[in-house]
Each structure stands twice: as structure tokens, then as C-alpha cells.
Amino acid sequence: MGRPMSQLEFFSHVHKKNHELGDFVDKKSKRVYDTYKASIESKYGTIRDYQPEFDPNSWMDAVNGPSKGRIYGIGPREPASHILGTPTSPRHSILAHDEEVNNLKLELASAQNTIEENNERIDDLTLRLERVERNHRVEMQETVRSMLRELNIPNFQFPSSSGSRNDDV
Template identity: 30%
Template sequence: MGFDERRIRLEKSGNGDFSFLFVDTHATKECKEKLLAKDINVDDVMELEFCTERSKKSYLNYKNLLEKLYESNPDQHRGDNLAVWESVQPDSRVGRMFGIGSSDPHFLVAGTPSIACGSKSYLATRQSQEVQNVKIELENVQRSRQELENRLQQLELERVEREEKEKRERIERDEKEERERAERDKREQQMHKKLEDIMRKLSSPDT
């Protein structure tokens, strides 16, 4: 992910300034975890741990110069300053700067695309982010639809199983009633036969 795209993502989470972006891309994993947990912030320069000595030195010099700028100009807007960052990167090549790469420095530091860059990097990154957002939204819709289809299939399976169970229970109940009816008929026949035998004995002349 490029610096432009990362800044845009950080903006959405409320951490779009250059100081946070630099720490987020150059600090150690443990330091970034503390930063996200808000145990420390980008102004706790002595608490920050960077992956390289150059990153640490650049950031410390940058923050020190910013503080001096604010002290000498109380009315100065307190925020990141591209000129100050450029001053601590004297060995930057044309088109590339440490901590910024080939991205638009005006956009990364100040949040406003430069006219010189024609906003191409910013627009390309913004468009890329919008495309990515559409893809994510589409994936969410497709996932929700698949989950709904799976749920409908599960409900249909449960309905079929329930109907089959009710059918089996009905058949078993009918068979049981038929057996009980047959048993009653058999007993009634036996009782009738016994009664007939008794009546014959009673009506016989020999009795």
C-alpha cells in the first residue's frame, strides 16, 4: 500500500496527519500497537521506537523544529509543516523524499494536493480507494446473499425433515391404532364365541 492510500485510510479513522502517517509506516510493531491503543501519541517522541536510526533521527529533528517554530510564532497553525520536513531531509533527490517517496508531499504533509503534481497521485489513489471500497461493498453483498441462500436451504432442509418425521409418526400412529383395533375385534370375537358356547350349554336338554 502506497503512502497516499495509507493516508486516505488513516483519515477515515481520524489519524490522517503526516506525523501519525510517518510513525505508522516507520515505527516498530510494538510501538504502533501502543499508538493504536492510545497508550502513547505522536508527540511522545521519547516513547516512540523506530525501525531505523534514520527514521528516529528524522522524526526527532522534525518535531524539535516544529516546536521551535510554534514558540517563535504563537499564531502559527499547529500542525505538520512541509517546509520543516524538507529542511530535515537535505539529501532528498528530485521527485523522492524520505518518508514520502514519490508521492505528492503537499498531500501527505498538508492534506492538500499540489498544483505542480496535478493531483494525479492523489486522484489515482482516491479512485483506487473508491474502487476498493466498491469491491469490498460488493463482496459484503455477495457474502450476505450467500449467507441468506444458505439459511434458506437450511430452512428448507429442516422443513423436509420435519414433514418426513411427521409422516413417519403418523404412519406409526395409524399402524398402532390398527393393531389395537384388531386386538379389540379379536377379543370381542372370543367373548362372543364364549357367550355362544355358554348359551348352547344352557339350552341343551342334558343340562
């Protein structure tokens, strides 16, 4: 062969009558072989050189996960954790997933709080800016009125706030 045997090749060799020449020894072996092969080919293509020797995630999908801490097709003495380097308990995986989901929820809540705080700050700054603009407009009008009075120019554009026309001259 000139290269290491892939998991699929090894599994086929061990689980077929007459070592790859005959049929599979049982239906489960055939199903696992076909499922794993289809998964590998869909991920990496049909050319053997581009496929990994072993894809733990595809294998776990093909065998429907570990059973009693063991993985079908790997060998009777190898615990799942030695092969995969992952938790052997589906419950452990679910808890890890739940913890990740909860962490993401907390992160999202924190981001939402930050957004709300920033929106409140924007609203406050907007009100302050409107107040400053209003005060500036009043000051400018008063300055223009004062200048027009000093120059004895009739003020038709900026009447006084009292409404009296006597102040406009």
C-alpha cells in the first residue's frame, strides 16, 4: 500500500468475510461503513489522497456515538476518550453546549445593556444640544436687537420677546 491504512480501510478489512473480498459480517457493519464513507467523501471528495486517515466527527456520526464509553469499530480496549480526546458522555457534551449557550446569552444581555445605556446617553446629549442651540439662538437674537437699536435701524425680523413694537426700533 505504501501509506497508512485509513480507518475505513481497516474497518472494511476487519468487518468483511475473507478480509475485504466478501460481504460484511452484519448489517450494522455495512451501515457504519457506508455512512462513514459517504460522510468522508462529502467532506473531502472521493480521492483517497485528499481524505484524512480518520475523521472522529464523521465516525461518531456513523456509529451514533459511544456506547458504554466505547466506540464501535475502534477496538474493545480503547475508551472513547483516548480515541477522540472528547468527553465520552453525551450528557457532558450537552452540558458543555448549554454552558456555551448560557455564556452567549449573558454576553448578549451585556451588549444589550451597553446599547441601552448608550441610547440613554445619546438622548441626554441630544436634549443638552437642543438646549444649547435654543440658548444660542436667543442670545444671537438679543445681540442683533441690541445692535439694531444702537444703529437706529427698525427691527422687523427680530421683534422683542415681549411682543411690544416700541422695543423694535
